[in-house]
Amino acid sequence: MQIKKTVLFFFFILILTSCGNSVYIAEKWENGKPKITLRIDKGTKEKPEVYYMKAYYPNGNLFKEGLIKDSVEDGVWKSYYASGELKSKGSYTLGKRIGDYTIYYRNGKVEQTGTYEGDSITKAFLYDIKGAMMEIDSTSMWLDTTNSKPKWTDIQYAMMHMECNMIFFDNYDRGTQACTCFMDLIQKKLTYNVYEMMTDRQISQLMLYIRPEYKDCLDK
Numbered sequence: 001m002q003i004k005k006t007v008l009f010f011f012f013i014l015i016l017t018s019c020g021n022s023v024y025i026a027e028k029w030e031n032g033k034p035k036i037t038l039r040i041d042k043g044t045k046e047k048p049e050v051y052y053m054k055a056y057y058p059n060g061n062l063f064k065e066g067l068i069k070d071s072v073e074d075g076v077w078k079s080y081y082a083s084g085e086l087k088s089k090g091s092y093t094l095g096k097r098i099g100d101y102t103i104y105y106r107n108g109k110v111e112q113t114g115t116y117e118g119d120s121i122t123k124a125f126l127y128d129i130k131g132a133m134m135e136i137d138s139t140s141m142w143l144d145t146t147n148s149k150p151k152w153t154d155i156q157y158a159m160m161h162m163e164c165n166m167i168f169f170d171n172y173d174r175g176t177q178a179c180t181c182f183m184d185l186i187q188k189k190l191t192y193n194v195y196e197m198m199t200d201r202q203i204s205q206l207m208l209y210i211r212p213e214y215k216d217c218l219d220k
Contacts, residue, residue, distance in 0.1 A: 029058045041067075057082045059159075063166055070094060081106050082163045087200070090116070103199050105129055111199045129197055139202045140209050143189045152192040157183065160195065167200050168207075181217035182207050 024045060027035040036055050043049035049070075055063040061084050066077030072095030079087045085108065090101030097116035105111050109131055114124030126134040152160070161179055169175035186195065186206065198206070 029056075031058060033058060033060045057162060057166060059162065066092070082159055082166070103201065105197055105199060107197065112201065137205070139198070139205050142194060142198075143206070143210070152187050156192045156196075157187065160192075164203070168204065178207075178218060181214040182210075184217070185210060185214045 022045065023037060023039045025034045025036070026038050029035045034054075034056050035058075036053060038045075038048060038054075039052040040048050041050040041052065043051070048068075051068050052065070053068050054065040057063050059082060061082055062080045063082075064077065064079040066073055067075040069075075073092040074094055076089060076091050078089045081087050083106065085106050086104055087106075088101065088103045090097060091099040096119040098119070100113070100115050102110060103112040107129070109129065110127050112124060112126050115122050126137060128134050128138070151157075161183055164179035164183060165175055168179070189210075
């Protein structure tokens with residue numbers, strides 16, 4: 001009976017291997033975790049033509065995923081927060097954004113919906129954290145210069161710093177100084193609970209809005 005189970009197990013694995021496309025790790029982080037994996041749908045490992053790519057944060061969680069065709073994004077793409085929640089989803093046609101897209105807060109509520117045509121946004125709707133539509137973007141109004149709450153913990157800081165690098169520079173080894181300068185300042189103006197609920201769009205706006213306050217740090 002044990003031999004029969006073993007034979008059936010290896011037969012099942014053989015079926016999965018023969019039916020599936022090859023998946024391999026294209027790049028790793030310094031900690032050994034995968035940075036990019038590819039599932040080859042057409043072509044070879046040395047010269048992939050169509051493949052499904054997954055990019056990961058250094059903590060091992062998924063950063064973004066989608067199909068690459070002719071070296072550009074194609075089909076539905078999704079991105080995620082470093083803590084694992086879905087961040088956004090939208091479609092591409094040979095590298096150009098097209099159709100409906102949605103951006104989510106970390107708690108799953110919608111922050112923005114809209115439509116792309118010819119790689120340009122033709123309509124967009126913004127929502128606050130409670131789900132109410134915003135007529136005017138109030139992101140900068142969230143800043144609290146009188147914040148007296150304790151600074152973020154080292155773990156909280158590290159998590160948001162990692163997201164900052166991946167969001168704005170798409171590479172954990174670049175932009176470290178900019179993220180450090182920005183986050184050393186922003187944690188004095190916002191509690192962690194408020195900041196972690198912000199989307200990429202809101203954070204990028206804050207980076208520009210308070211840039212004069214950390215410009216000297218960038219110039220060092």
